[in-house]
Amino acid sequence: MVGSGNSGIDPELVISHKFPESLHTYTERDAAIYALGVGACTKDAIDDKELKYVYHQDGQEFIQVLPTFSTLFTVGIPSQMEQLPGLLFDPRLLLHGQQYIEVYKPLPSHGCILNKTSIAGLHDKGKAAVLEVEIVSYEKESGERLCMNRLSIYLRGAGGFSKSSQPYSYSSNRSNQSAFPKIPKSQPFAVYEECTHASQALLYRLSGDYNPLHSDPKFAESAGFSRPILHGLCTLGFAVRTIIKCICGGDQNTIKSVSGRFLLHVYPGETLITEMWLEGLRVIYQVKVKERNRAVLFGFVDLDRLSSSL
Numbered sequence: 001m002v003g004s005g006n007s008g009i010d011p012e013l014v015i016s017h018k019f020p021e022s023l024h025t026y027t028e029r030d031a032a033i034y035a036l037g038v039g040a041c042t043k044d045a046i047d048d049k050e051l052k053y054v055y056h057q058d059g060q061e062f063i064q065v066l067p068t069f070s071t072l073f074t075v076g077i078p079s080q081m082e083q084l085p086g087l088l089f090d091p092r093l094l095l096h097g098q099q100y101i102e103v104y105k106p107l108p109s110h111g112c113i114l115n116k117t118s119i120a121g122l123h124d125k126g127k128a129a130v131l132e133v134e135i136v137s138y139e140k141e142s143g144e145r146l147c148m149n150r151l152s153i154y155l156r157g158a159g160g161f162s163k164s165s166q167p168y169s170y171s172s173n174r175s176n177q178s179a180f181p182k183i184p185k186s187q188p189f190a191v192y193e194e195c196t197h198a199s200q201a202l203l204y205r206l207s208g209d210y211n212p213l214h215s216d217p218k219f220a221e222s223a224g225f226s227r228p229i230l231h232g233l234c235t236l237g238f239a240v241r242t243i244i245k246c247i248c249g250g251d252q253n254t255i256k257s258v259s260g261r262f263l264l265h266v267y268p269g270e271t272l273i274t275e276m277w278l279e280g281l282r283v284i285y286q287v288k289v290k291e292r293n294r295a296v297l298f299g300f301v302d303l304d305r306l307s308s309s310l
């Protein structure tokens, strides 16, 4: 094994791994269940900006799809990681660290997706290892590129696989994808408050992330939490849906890219307060949990145009 630490990670073996291409098929029902999982229509079942995600509103032929639905194209990653040569880690200690999404065209309401997956980064943080995985997704039939997801997975306890004087760090990341903006000191352009349900993670998991961290009290306890926590991508889904509602005039197709770093876990049932600042075509956002007054997620969303309603 390469590296001088006592962790079960062989970095050269990990970064040279080639994933096979994979297929992901979904239907309108999956897109609607996802939308409900990230809170669409929770406050108002006839919300005129959100009913289209779950119902054929006004006779529309297809339901509309939230751009963050594309994160589900990556649900196979955790199980692929467990079989990845050179990567030994305790799955109970895995946390979602960051997510970056680029959307190249509106997501169809159903389809078959071809995923090309690669290792995009690996970092030794001493107490943890951070693994970055990139998935580029294509519509199988047309071959058209639909979106790209890059996720950072924070593996607690898996660091220390390289010399602490020169910690291992590899990334194929472009700088615009990893640089997080500072939260402005000015008053936010918009603030939106929304409660998650006590059963939010139980609903969200039906979209395909069945990690017991979000449903099993004993597993959650062994991972260091007093009870099951919310999926990071559920919180991100709430945040981006809020931005579409408050800044994009309800038009989900103005979203070009999304970036988010998970700062702290969220317990289902907690209230999310999303603060948004508009800087040109960039929305900087921060999500806080009201009950604990703590920031849990921050990042930015880049738009391709501003809503005429602003």
Ligand SMILES: CCCCCCC[C@@H](O)CC(=O)SCCNC(=O)CCNC(=O)[C@H](O)C(C)(C)COP(=O)(O)OP(=O)(O)OC[C@H]1O[C@@H](n2cnc3c(N)ncnc32)[C@H](O)[C@@H]1OP(=O)(O)O
Pocket (backbone or CB within 6 Å): 071, 072, 074, 075, 076, 077, 078, 094, 095, 096, 097, 098, 125, 130, 151, 152, 153, 154, 209, 211, 213, 229, 230, 231, 232, 233, 261, 262, 263, 264, 265, 266
């Ligand atoms: C659908 C497919 C999805 C597949 C994967 C996901 C599966 C899911 O089921 C799992 C989940 O959803 S878990 C729930 C969502 N995530 C969370 O709740 C994590 C919240 N964040 C934390 O707890 C801490 O920030 C924590 C613990 C992450 C870090 O806190 P600390 O240990 O205090 O770290 P710190 O000392 O501040 O920094 C150490 C080094 O690590 C880097 N870092 C910190 N936070 C990071 C993060 N969120 N992501 C990536 N890197 C991060 C720091 O920069 C630092 O590095 P350096 O010293 O080089 O600056």
